[in-house]
Amino acid sequence: xxxxxxxxxxxxxxxxxxxxxxxxxxxxxxxxxxxxxxxxxxxxxxxxxxxxxxxxxxxxxxxxxxxxxxxxxxxxxxxxxxxxxxxxxxxxxxxxxxxxxxxxxxxxxxxxxxxxxxxxxxxxxxxxxxxxxxxxxxxxxxxxxxxxxxxxxxxxxxxxxxxx
Numbered sequence: 050x051x052x053x054x055x056x057x058x059x060x061x062x063x064x065x066x067x068x069x070x071x072x073x074x075x076x077x078x079x080x081x082x083x084x085x086x087x088x089x090x091x092x093x094x095x096x097x098x099x100x101x102x103x104x105x106x107x108x109x110x111x112x113x114x115x116x117x118x119x120x121x122x123x124x125x126x127x128x129x130x131x132x133x134x135x136x137x138x139x140x141x142x143x144x145x146x147x148x149x150x151x152x153x154x155x156x157x158x159x160x161x162x163x164x165x166x167x168x169x170x171x172x173x174x175x176x177x178x179x180x181x182x183x184x185x186x187x188x189x190x191x192x193x194x195x196x197x198x199x200x201x202x203x204x205x206x207x208x209x210x211x212x213x
Contacts, residue, residue: 058108069116
């Protein structure tokens with residue numbers, strides 16, 4: 050019986066390590082004192098963004114982090130910690146956990162991994178504070194169009210001056 054438990058834990062570590070390898074972003078956060086309904090609400094919000102959130106045993110998470118080379122992540126894995134993993138969107142888990150933490154003071158971002166680099170709480174919050182992709186694209190388009198618009202106005206002013 051004990052051997053089966055050890056094999057099951059080894060399998061859990063390997064599975065989580067594989068998830069860590071394939072992830073774009075990982076956010077580790079404390080959820081102590083969060084009600085089940087609130088945690089379910091957060092989980093559903095993250096699931097809509099294709100972000101997986103789960104509570105793993107800290108030993109399993111520590112060992113998986115060490116397997117993948119995220120040794121700096123290990124120190125923050127103390128107490129009730131949930132892990133949010135995104136395989137597609139770099140910003141989504143940070144943004145949604147951060148927004149949820151604003152409303153629920155029991156949720157505290159501890160650390161995370163952004164594109165293979167272990168980062169602290171401040172880096173996760175900085176990532177969460179970035180505008181959405183659509184907003185950034187709109188700002189870029191506006192920035193590219195502004196010089197063209199100014200040239201057009203300048204040329205129009207020149208033609209008006211020549212006609213007078």
